[in-house]
Amino acid sequence: MTVPKAHLKLPYLLHGGDYNPDQWQAYPQIIDQDFTMMPQAGVNTVTVGVFSWAALEPEEGHYDFGWLDQVFDRVEAMNGRVILATPSGARPHWLADRYPEVLRTDEYGRQALFGGRHNHCFTAPSYREQTQQINRKLAERYGQRPSLLLWHISNEFGGECHCDLCQAAFRQWVQKKYQTLAAVNEAWWTPFWGHTLTAWDQIHSPSPIGDTNLKGLNLDWRRFVTDQTIDFYENEIQPLRELTPEIPITTNFMTDTPAMMPFHGLDYQKFATHLDVISWDSYPAWGNDQESTADLGLKVAMINDYYRSLKQQDFLIMESSPSLVNWHPFNRPKRPGVNRLAGLQNIASGSDSMLYFQWRQSRGASEMFHGAVVDHHGSTATRTFQEVSQLGADLKQLAPVRQLPHVPARVALVFDYDNMCALADSEAYADTTKQYWQTLQQHYAYFWRHDIPIDVISPQADLAPYQLVLDPMHFLMDQAWIDKVADFTQAGGTVVGTYLSGVVDERTLAYLGDQPQRLHELYGVQTTEVDTLYPHQHNGVHYGDQTYPAQDYCEVITNQTASVLATYTADFYAGQPAITKNQYGAGTAYYLAARTDAACLTALYHQLATELDLHPTYPLAKASSDISIQVRGDQNQRYLFVMNFGETANTINLTQPLTEVLSNRTYPAGAQELAPYQVLVFHELIK
Ligand code: GLA
Ligand code: GLA
Numbered sequence: 001m002t003v004p005k006a007h008l009k010l011p012y013l014l015h016g017g018d019y020n021p022d023q024w025q026a027y028p029q030i031i032d033q034d035f036t037m038m039p040q041a042g043v044n045t046v047t048v049g050v051f052s053w054a055a056l057e058p059e060e061g062h063y064d065f066g067w068l069d070q071v072f073d074r075v076e077a078m079n080g081r082v083i084l085a086t087p088s089g090a091r092p093h094w095l096a097d098r099y100p101e102v103l104r105t106d107e108y109g110r111q112a113l114f115g116g117r118h119n120h121c122f123t124a125p126s127y128r129e130q131t132q133q134i135n136r137k138l139a140e141r142y143g144q145r146p147s148l149l150l151w152h153i154s155n156e157f158g159g160e161c162h163c164d165l166c167q168a169a170f171r172q173w174v175q176k177k178y179q180t181l182a183a184v185n186e187a188w189w190t191p192f193w194g195h196t197l198t199a200w201d202q203i204h205s206p207s208p209i210g211d212t213n214l215k216g217l218n219l220d221w222r223r224f225v226t227d228q229t230i231d232f233y234e235n236e237i238q239p240l241r242e243l244t245p246e247i248p249i250t251t252n253f254m255t256d257t258p259a260m261m262p263f264h265g266l267d268y269q270k271f272a273t274h275l276d277v278i279s280w281d282s283y284p285a286w287g288n289d290q291e292s293t294a295d296l297g298l299k300v301a302m303i304n305d306y307y308r309s310l311k312q313q314d315f316l317i318m319e320s321s322p323s324l325v326n327w328h329p330f331n332r333p334k335r336p337g338v339n340r341l342a343g344l345q346n347i348a349s350g351s352d353s354m355l356y357f358q359w360r361q362s363r364g365a366s367e368m369f370h371g372a373v374v375d376h377h378g379s380t381a382t383r384t385f386q387e388v389s390q391l392g393a394d395l396k397q398l399a400p401v402r403q404l405p406h407v408p409a410r411v412a413l414v415f416d417y418d419n420m421c422a423l424a425d426s427e428a429y430a431d432t433t434k435q436y437w438q439t440l441q442q443h444y445a446y447f448w449r450h451d452i453p454i455d456v457i458s459p460q461a462d463l464a465p466y467q468l469v470l471d472p473m474h475f476l477m478d479q480a481w482i483d484k485v486a487d488f489t490q491a492g493g494t495v496v497g498t499y500l501s502g503v504v505d506e507r508t509l510a511y512l513g514d515q516p517q518r519l520h521e522l523y524g525v526q527t528t529e530v531d532t533l534y535p536h537q538h539n540g541v542h543y544g545d546q547t548y549p550a551q552d553y554c555e556v557i558t559n560q561t562a563s564v565l566a567t568y569t570a571d572f573y574a575g576q577p578a579i580t581k582n583q584y585g586a587g588t589a590y591y592l593a594a595r596t597d598a599a600c601l602t603a604l605y606h607q608l609a610t611e612l613d614l615h616p617t618y619p620l621a622k623a624s625s626d627i628s629i630q631v632r633g634d635q636n637q638r639y640l641f642v643m644n645f646g647e648t649a650n651t652i653n654l655t656q657p658l659t660e661v662l663s664n665r666t667y668p669a670g671a672q673e674l675a676p677y678q679v680l681v682f683h684e685l686i687k
Helices: 028-040 066-077 093-098 125-142 164-178 181-188 215-243 268-274 293-311 338-349 383-397 399-403 417-424 436-449 479-490 517-523 598-611
Strands: 014-018 045-048 081-085 148-152 252-256 279-282 316-320 353-356 411-414 454-457 468-471 494-498 525-532 539-543 546-559 563-568 577-584 587-592 594-596 627-633 637-644 650-654 658-660 665-667 670-674 679-685
Touching (some): 066 081, 125 215, 181 215, 215 417, 338 627, 338 679, 411 436, 436 454, 468 479, 479 587, 517 577, 525 577, 539 598, 546 563, 627 650
Antiparallel strands (some): 525 546, 577 587, 637 679, 650 670, 658 665, 658 679
C-alpha cells in the first residue's frame, strides 16, 4: 500500500468544476468564449480529463495531448488551477475491442458490450496495465505544470464484476482470510440447506441464479469489492506517486440521493485511508415537495460531516449542479439564492471548494439537459450564471477560511458500513422500516438544530476526543468495538445505544446465550424479544411527564443493573422499560429500546446536552432552528456562517457588533433579520 503523503496547497477557495472541451474540438470559438467567461464567473479551477481517454489516446500508443496542453496554458494565463483526472472512468472503443476481458460480467454471468462508463473489470490485468500507461504519460507531461493542484482518480468508483478473473481473486481473498474451508463453512453457516463447501473452487460470488442467502458470503463479497476497487485504484496511482509525489490524490465519492447517504456499494471509511484529500459529488434535490429546505439542509449537513470525519480534515465538493440535474425523478432548478446557500453551507461544514458539473452544457448525448454554468444559450445573462458569479465573488471574500478548520466536535455519531450491509441483508424485522441512515439522521438532528458540532465516525475511529458517542442500530458489532465503547464509557464517557444492536458478530453469526456479555454489562439490559410493528401500529413511551409515540421497533428488555427512565404504555409489555440509564465505571450508558419520535429524542438529548455541558460553538440567539450557525476558526479568529434555510424570514440576535464579510459592513448589536435562504458570514478576532 502506498502511504498517502501529499498535502493540498490551496491558493484560494476553489470555484469552477468539470470542464470537458474535448467534446467541443470542432468549435474553437466556444472554447475561446469559455476562457472569456470563466473569470467573469469567478472560476479559478477546472477539472479536466474525466472520460477523455479516447481524445488523449485515439489509437493504442498514439497520443494527442495538444488540446489538453492548451487547457493548461489558458488556465495558467488566468492564474487558475487544474484538477487533472485520470481517464479510466470510460475506456476507448479500441481498448474494449482489443482486450475484451476489461468488459464487466454481471451477476448472471453476462459480459457487457462496449458502452456506458464506470463499467470495467477491476481485476483484468490488461486494464490495469493500460490505465498505468496513460496515467504515466499524464504525469510525465503535466506533473511539473505549476497549475496542477490535484489528481482526480477515475470517476465515482462503483459496481462489481463477476468474471472468472474476479472469481479467482475472490477465492484467494477468502482463502487468505479464513485459511481453512471449515472456517468458511462456519462463518457462512453453509450446512443450512446443505450448502457445505468441499473445495475452494466451489466458492462463487453471490448471484440470483446461485447463492444469495449466505449472509457471510454476501458481506464478504461486499468487503472484497471494496478491497478489489482499492487495489485497482492503488495500481492506477502508482505512476503518479512515483513521478509526482508532491501532488495530492483524491477520487470523487458519491452519495445516494434523495436519502443523502453514502453510496452503499463501497466502504468509503476504508477507502478514505488511501486518499490524501476527500472529495464528493453533491446533488441534493433542492426544492422538492417531500421536505422543507431546512430538513434537506440537515441531511446535507450530516453527509458533509461524514465526509469531513473520514480523515478529520477539510474536504472538497468536487461536483454539484449550479441549477438542476437530469437524473432526479423531477429535475427542478435551484430556487434563487439556493446555489449561494448550498455553496456557503458546504464551506461552513469544512469544504474548501464549490465545483460544478459541468462548466458548459453538452450539445448532445446523455447529459445534454443537465444544468451547467453556461447553458445552450451560451450567455452570461442567465440567472444561473449570475448566481454562480455571485458565489464566486463571495468565495473570494472568504479566501482566509481555507486555513481554518471546522471547529472540533465533542459528540460522535457512529456509522458502520459492514453494519449497514448486514442489517439490510438480514431477512429480519421489516423490509421498509429498518432505515439505518435515516435513523442516524434522526439522532443527528438535535445537534445540527442546536449548532453543536458533531462528527460522523467509523468504529475504527479514536473515541478520545469525544464526550458523547451515539451508536444507534448497531446490529453487527465485533468484540473490538464492544470493548472500545465499553472502555470509553468506563473511563467517563457517555454512550447512547438503541434497539437492534449487538445481534450478530463480524461474520454475521448470531451471538449465542449471554453474549456479547460486555455489551449487556455496558447497558445493564438484555433484549428478550423484538416487536416489529406494521406502519400504522403504535406503542407509547412514557418519559418524563409525557407520553411519546413509539413505532416500527419496540424491544422487550430485561433490566439487570440500569435505572428505568421510560416505560411502554401499551401491549403485553406495557409498564416494562423502554429507555434506561446505566452507570458503567465512571460513565453512563443510555439504551433506547424503542424507536420514538423526534420530540422524544429532543427531550433526551436536551437532558444529555445539559448534563454534559454541550453547547453551540457560538452562542447566538436565533428565532428558529431553520437558522444554522456553523463555525470555522482557530484560537485567533473565527468565521460564523449564519444560514437561513427557512422559506420565510428569520431573526438572530447579536450580542455585540460584528463585521459581516460578504457585504463588508458592520452589523450593530440587536435583532437582525435574514431573508429566506440568506447567509451572513461574520468575522471575529479572538482577543
Ligand atoms: C417453508 C419451508 C421451510 C422454511 C419455512 C419458513 O415451510 O418448507 O424450510 O423455509 O418455509 O417459513
Ligand atoms: C456524477 C458524475 C458526472 C455527471 C454527474 C451528473 O457526479 O461524476 O460525470 O454524470 O453525476 O449529475
